[in-house]
Amino acid sequence: MIRKWMSLPLLLIVFFAFAIALTDYENLYVDTARIFYQTYGYLYTGSLNLVTAIYLDFRLLDTLFEAGILLVAVTGVSYIAQHDQVEHNPLFMLDKFKIPELFVSLARIIYPIVLLFGIYVVFNGHLAPGGGFQGGSILATALLILYYIDLKKKTNLQLIFTIEKVLYLLLISISMISFLTRGEWFTNFIPLESNLLLKSVFLIALNLIIGAKVALGLTAIFISFLKEGR
């Protein structure tokens, strides 16, 4: 344990180190990476959205670990929330939990629009702002609204976990195909010289998988919160 007074000199040391590092201005702001991505990003990957170009092509390995973190988080939440009681009446807590009529009727109107918008964001991840994670979380919102409309809805949580794990394996295996075609790990598997439209097939496929995985993962977290301690 660090005592309270010891944290003050520690903070001062960190502050001075930070200030010294800031004086080295010219080495801090190197824009070679920015110029590289701006000039070659679209040509190499076929993605107008440079963020997607980075996270699905240049730095795909980082994305794989990011998706893995979500998987670990969902597994941890489901482990903490689990209990092995047989649920005779699993809704005994929620039947008296009243939701305003206004919210329910508005949610019924909004639900299909949100669903459509989420799918749009996932599919257009390489052309416009958005992508798998953003679209997936919008889809998850739509699925959560469904639980507010109908609280007695039953879901098979185990099936959701299984689908999520299979999708993660699919993500890894699709991103490893590039070793056979290009001789490089974790990048686009369509050869570098081919058509830009053809290259976007890979981006759409990966965005779809990531979107489905994120949507299912966030929904699973919500459902295990809903079931926790019942």
Added chain:
Amino acid sequence: MNEWLGILLQVFLIITAIAVVMHQNHFTIIILMSVFSIIAATLYTINQAPDVAIAEVAINAAIIPLIYVIAISRQRELIVYDKLHHQQTKPNQKLEGDVYLYLQRFSQKHKLKLNFCHDLKVSDKVIFQDLNVDVLIDRDKRNDQFVLKGKSSNVLMKKMMKDLKANERVRFEMVEEGENLD
């Protein structure tokens, strides 16, 4: 124009952050938090990061409030497990008997929703360990007493025990909670 808008929004951001900390009502805090994240998303868009803005709106303004609403409405319930099974009441129906009347008054006093359940066939210890049942109602046939059981770690249960000490028809017992790993 955009510069001034940015400064204005940053001021709003600080005001909302302070309001989140200072406010008392939980549901208002949830609304304030989603207002906070919408302002933040607008700032991201002004600073040319639309991808981050979409993620911010989808997660912090939509999913997290929905989860919080469920979590907070859970905390406002007094869950009573009725072992005697002769009361299948809904909260607005009239409750009969001393214990039921007392529980109703207690939950009104502390602004909780009373919630009865009666269809679990497990032992007492398991009920308190694995399910978040607050009070358990049983009957002692020899002394003709009602027996109420509650977790010793619950603050409300201590108040309930103090209330029920004078009553002869009701006995209150504390149940020790097993040491959990978490």
